[in-house]
Amino acid sequence: MFAGVAVGVIAAALQFWLVTPLLLEGELYETGARVHFSTDGSTQSEAGHPALFTEPMRDLMTVGFNMVAFTGFALFLAVGFALSERGGHMVTARKGLIWGMAGFIAVQLAPAIGLPPELPGTVAADVELRQIWWICTVLVTAVGLGLIAFGPTLAGVGGAVLIALPHLIGAPHLDTYFGVAAPELAAHFATASLGTSAATWVLLGLFTATLWVKFKDA
Amino acid sequence: MNKTKTATLNATHATDMSLVSILGAAALGLVLLFAAGFAQASVMHDTAHDQRHAMAFPCH
Numbered sequence: 282m283f284a285g286v287a288v289g290v291i292a293a294a295l296q297f298w299l300v301t302p303l304l305l306e307g308e309l310y311e312t313g314a315r316v317h318f319s320t321d322g323s324t325q326s327e328a329g330h331p332a333l334f335t336e337p338m339r340d341l342m343t344v345g346f347n348m349v350a351f352t353g354f355a356l357f358l359a360v361g362f363a364l365s366e367r368g369g370h371m372v373t374a375r376k377g378l379i380w381g382m383a384g385f386i387a388v389q390l391a392p393a394i395g396l397p398p399e400l401p402g403t404v405a406a407d408v409e410l411r412q413i414w415w416i417c418t419v420l421v422t423a424v425g426l427g428l429i430a431f432g433p434t435l436a437g438v439g440g441a442v443l444i445a446l447p448h449l450i451g452a453p454h455l456d457t458y459f460g461v462a463a464p465e466l467a468a469h470f471a472t473a474s475l476g477t478s479a480a481t482w483v484l485l486g487l488f489t490a491t492l493w494v495k496f497k498d499a
Numbered sequence: 500m501n502k503t504k505t506a507t508l509n510a511t512h513a514t515d516m517s518l519v520s521i522l523g524a525a526a527l528g529l530v531l532l533f534a535a536g537f538a539q540a541s542v543m544h545d546t547a548h549d550q551r552h553a554m555a556f557p558c559h
Contacts, residue, residue, distance in 0.1 A: 339549065346550040350535035356528030363521045389555060398555035411557035412537060474555050 326463060351485055354384060358489045361427075368431060374491040381486020382479075383426045389478045391422040391444065395452030398474035400467045404459035411453050418447040 334340055358380055362372045372380075392415045399405060421443045428440030460467065535547055536556040544551075 342546040343549040343553075346535050346547040347554075349531050350550065350554060353528040353531030353535060356524045356531070360521050360525045360528070363517065363524075367517075393555055396555070396557060399552065399557075401552060405557075408557055415557050474553055478554060 328463075351481070354388070354482075355485060355489045358384060358486060359493060362490065362493050365431065370431065372490055372493055374487060374494060377486040377488075377490020377493070378483055379486070380490060381483040383423075383430070384486060385479045385482035387423040387426055388419050389475060389482070391447070392418045392452075393471070393475060394448055397467075398471045400462055400470040402460075402462050403467065404455070404461075406453035406455050414447065414450075414452050418452075421446055 358377075361380065366372060395418065396405075396411055396415060405411065425440035425443035428436040428443070432440065534543070536551060536554070538544070538547075
C-alpha cells in the first residue's frame with residue numbers, strides 16, 4: 282500500500298516531466314486547435330506544448346489516480362510475493378527489481394506491442410474490444426512469465442507460447458489510419474510512456490519488496 | 500503428542516489465514532485497478548484521463 286502511494290507520486294512526477302507535455306500537445310490536434318497535413322497541402326505544423334500546471338485539479342487527479350493504480354499493482358506484486366514464498370522462493374529487495382521488470386513487461390510492454398500507447402486524438406478500434414485484448418494479454422503474459430520463472434523447463438516453453446499467443450491472435454485494429462497529429466509526436470509519446478512506466482515499475486518492485494521483507498513477519 | 504497436534508493445527512490455521520489475505524489483497528488490487536483504468540462513467544473517465552493515457556490503458 283505505502284509502496285503504491287509513494288511510487289504513484291514518483292510516477293506522476295515522471296509523467297509531468299516526460300509525458301504530459303506531449304499529451305497536451307496531442308490534444309491541440311484532437312480539438313482541431315492545430316491541424317497537421319492542413320488544407321494548403323503543407324505537412325508542417327508548429328511544435329511545442331502548452332504550459333504545464335494550468336489546471337491544478339486535473340494535475341491533482343493525475344497524481345491521485347497514479348497512486349490508486351500503483352497501489353493496485355503493488356497489491357498484485359504482494360500477492361505474487363506471497364505465492365512465491367509459499368512455493369519456497371524467498372523474496373528479497375533485489376529480487377523485487379526483477380519482479381518490477383516482469384510487471385512492466387506484462388502490464389506495459391506486452392500490450393503495447395499490439396496496442397501502442399495512444400496520443401489523444403488517435404482514432405482506434407472499439408474501446409471494449411481493446412480493453413478485452415489488453416486484459417487478456419496482461420494476464421497470459423503474467424502467467425507465462427511466472428511459468429518461465431518458477432516452472433520446470435517444459436512449463437517455461439508453455440509460458441513462452443502463452444506470451445506469444447495474444448500477438449498471434451492480433452490486437453483489434455481499424456482498416457484505415459485516421460491519425461490527425463504529427464507522427465513524430467505520437468512516436469515520442471509512445472516511447473516516453475513506456476520509458477516512464479519501465480522506471481516506475483522497477484521502483485515499485487524494489488519498494489514493495491523492501492517493505493515486504495520488513496513487515497512480512499510483523 | 501498433544502504439543503505436536505497443536506502445532507499442526509496452528510500451522511494449518513496460519514496457512515488458511517494467509518490464503519484469505521492473499522485473496523483479499525488480490526480482490527482489493529482488482530477493485531483499485533478497475534477504478535483507475537476501466538470505469539467508464541464519464542466523471543471517472545475525465546478525472547483519470549491523463550493517468551490512463553500515460554499508462555497506456557485502452558481509454559477511449
